[in-house]
Amino acid sequence: MGRRKSLAELGLTAQGGRKAEITGLAVDSREVREGFLFAALPGTRVHGGEFIQYALRMGAGAILTDADGARIAEAELAESEAALIVTEDPRQALSYCAALWFGAQPETVVAVTGTNGKTSVASFTRQIWTALGFEAVSIGTTGVEGAYEVPLKHTTPEPITLHRVLAESEAAGVTHAAMEASSHGLAQRRLDGVRIAAAGFTNLTQDHLDYHADLDEYFSAKAGLFTRVLSEDGVAVINVDDERGRDMAAIARSRGQEVLSVGRRDGADLHIIARSFAPTGQVLRFQWHGRVGQAELGLIGGFQSENVLLAAGLAIGAGADPDQVFDTLPRMQTVRGRMQLAARRVNGASVFVDYAHTPGAVETAIKALRPHVMGRLLVIVGAGGDRDRTKRPLMGQAAAEHADLVIVTDDNPRSEDPASIRSAVMLGCPEALEVGDRAEAILRGVDALGPGDALLITGKGHETGQIVGDNIFPFDDSEQASVAVAALDGGLA
Ligand SMILES: CC(=O)N[C@H]1[C@@H](OP(=O)(O)OP(=O)(O)OC[C@H]2O[C@@H](n3ccc(=O)[nH]c3=O)[C@H](O)[C@@H]2O)O[C@H](CO)[C@@H](O)[C@@H]1O[C@H](C)C(=O)N[C@@H](C)C(=O)N[C@H](CCC(=O)O)C(=O)O
Numbered sequence: 497m498g499r500r501k502s503l504a505e506l507g508l509t510a511q512g513g514r515k516a517e518i519t520g521l522a523v524d525s526r527e528v529r530e531g532f533l534f535a536a537l538p539g540t541r542v543h544g545g546e547f548i549q550y551a552l553r554m555g556a557g558a559i560l561t562d563a564d565g566a567r568i569a570e571a572e573l574a575e576s577e578a579a580l581i582v583t584e585d586p587r588q589a590l591s592y593c594a595a596l597w598f599g600a601q602p603e604t605v606v607a608v609t610g611t612n613g614k615t616s617v618a619s620f621t622r623q624i625w626t627a628l629g630f631e632a633v634s635i636g637t638t639g640v641e642g643a644y645e646v647p648l649k650h651t652t653p654e655p656i657t658l659h660r661v662l663a664e665s666e667a668a669g670v671t672h673a674a675m676e677a678s679s680h681g682l683a684q685r686r687l688d689g690v691r692i693a694a695a696g697f698t699n700l701t702q703d704h705l706d707y708h709a710d711l712d713e714y715f716s717a718k719a720g721l722f723t724r725v726l727s728e729d730g731v732a733v734i735n736v737d738d739e740r741g742r743d744m745a746a747i748a749r750s751r752g753q754e755v756l757s758v759g760r761r762d763g764a765d766l767h768i769i770a771r772s773f774a775p776t777g778q779v780l781r782f783q784w785h786g787r788v789g790q791a792e793l794g795l796i797g798g799f800q801s802e803n804v805l806l807a808a809g810l811a812i813g814a815g816a817d818p819d820q821v822f823d824t825l826p827r828m829q830t831v832r833g834r835m836q837l838a839a840r841r842v843n844g845a846s847v848f849v850d851y852a853h854t855p856g857a858v859e860t861a862i863k864a865l866r867p868h869v870m871g872r873l874l875v876i877v878g879a880g881g882d883r884d885r886t887k888r889p890l891m892g893q894a895a896a897e898h899a900d901l902v903i904v905t906d907d908n909p910r911s912e913d914p915a916s917i918r919s920a921v922m923l924g925c926p927e928a929l930e931v932g933d934r935a936e937a938i939l940r941g942v943d944a945l946g947p948g949d950a951l952l953i954t955g956k957g958h959e960t961g962q963i964v965g966d967n968i969f970p971f972d973d974s975e976q977a978s979v980a981v982a983a984l985d986g987g988l989a
């Protein structure tokens with residue numbers, strides 16, 4: 497509050513050497529106040545330049561934009577006293593500016609990108625640091641969590657929010673932060689102002705092709721973490737089991753970055769030698785530069801031990817002692833809504849909750865759970881409304897192909913008719929049981945569990961609401977699983 501900085505202090509030079517004392521930053525003209533810098537960014541729907549006139553009326557002291565933005569508002573800018581900064585990449589300039597405006601970030605920050613596993617890796621990295629005695633947070637889809645907590649709207653927040661939470665974390669004593677770098681965040685330069693010590697890459701499969709033109713462009717966006725955000729003296733921690741991971745490692749090497757490779761491959765710096773799966777966890781045997789280690793993990797799914805090793809690589813890459821890092825691994829706790837054991841029945845059957853909400857993720861999650869289960873594997877699946885329609889039958893199909901029994905139910909119908917979403921899913925799994933009400937579907941699934949069986953509830957993971965029309969009704973899969981077990985077995989399991 498009451499903060500002011502000159503353009504020079506924000507690293508900006510205005511046309512004609514005009515000066516301004518900035519009182520705040522905004523990317524949305526509706527948030528501009530007297531003395532603010534308004535960043536008029538090129539958008540997917542409209543150029544922010546269209547709103548410069550409005551920002552000026554609200555009292556903006558400076559406008560940061562590109563040549564197109566300046567052209568759109570040429571007349572208004574000519575008449576205004578506001579400073580004008582024109583640059584080729586205003587999104588990147590805004591990120592640097594936001595870093596200087598807020599002025600502080602935790603001493604050690606790492607970032608992880610990839611299609612799947614970002615939230616899990618960020619959480620495990622934070623947990624490793626916490627176990628080592630550091631004040632640590634993770635920043636991503638589930639908000640800022642750990643030694644400082646605040647909810648977030650986006651996986652990788654836009655730079656103004658991002659640097660505000662980094663500065664607030666630092667002020668709260670946080671020294672270590674692990675953040676998720678989404679492909680949108682990278683394409684839009686949201687984290688270009690963050691100083692990172694190490695960067696991680698999990699994997700690349702098809703996603704977000706509504707935003708990126710094709711898979712190559714999607715890969716290039718992710719590569720930005722290594723080509724722009726991570727400096728030459730940073731450490732790149734890469735899953736080399738993934739074909740695109742090997743491409744990413746080559747990119748990192750060509751920039752002179754140290755590459756710490758992780759995976760099941762023999763040659764990887766940190767690699768998995770063997771794993772054995774039990775009903776509530778797994779034993780992981782791994783090798784680090786020729787030395788063998790073993791850890792008992794209370795985590796479900798082979799991919800979670802891969803995520804744990806990537807997190808260990810990030811902690812090591814950012815300076816932690818490898819042996820101390822490996823000693824913390826048995827203390828890793830399940831990430832909320834990611835292969836989370838939600839409840840157990842008296843007969844020993846288990847109920848798991850996972851955020852899988854694409855055909856590929858449904859398949860991966862079921863296959864990953866299978867080695868932990870001696871009996872039948874039941875799956876609850878549903879698709880969200882107002883989202884990719886083509887994935888619906890494919891999700892049903894993935895469930896039918898890999899599970900022993902499928903229940904199709906609702907998942908955030910939003911503005912759509914839930915019955916028609918369910919019938920699209922049912923096209924892929926005609927033998928499935930259809931139960932629209934999600935709580936009832938969970939109850940039916942839990943009721944069907946015999947000894948040694950498991951139920952996997954997919955789609956909502958950590959979500960705490962069911963979006964129907966414009967309403968959000970409280971709903972938590974994991975809570976409903978406990979309620980169902982309590983109702984059937986008496987008492988909470
Ligand atoms: C698709 C996308 O990423 N959009 C981002 C983009 O907005 P845009 O290009 O669509 O904006 P636009 O509507 O064309 O408007 C252009 C500009 O005019 C501004 N404007 C607009 C209207 C107005 O009255 N005044 C005004 O100033 C807008 O703030 C914007 O800067 O630039 C904006 C400013 O930086 C972002 O806030 C916005 O993120 C929106 C909120 C969003 O929902 N993003 C999602 C898709 C996202 O980023 N998701 C990823 C991960 C998802 C995942 O992995 O599942 C995330 O990191 O969360």
Ligand SMILES: Nc1ncnc2c1ncn2[C@@H]1O[C@H](COP(=O)(O)OP(=O)(O)OP(=O)(O)O)[C@@H](O)[C@H]1O
Nearest residue numbers: 611612613614615616637799834850851852857861
């Ligand atoms: N290493 C992995 N390989 C394959 N699938 C994974 C991996 N890690 C997680 N998953 C699957 O992806 C889902 C999402 O995991 P997580 O939230 O950690 O990823 P994310 O990259 O943060 O996703 P989002 O893009 O939604 O933020 C999990 O529920 C699981 O089904």
Ligand SMILES: N[C@H](CCC[C@H](N)C(=O)O)C(=O)O
Nearest residue numbers: 853879880883907908955956
């Ligand atoms: N946050 C993502 C995943 C939501 C998953 C599922 N619960 C759904 O509503 O489709 C989205 O909004 O597409």
Ligand SMILES: [Mg+2]
Nearest residue numbers: 614615637651
């Ligand atoms: Mg995430």
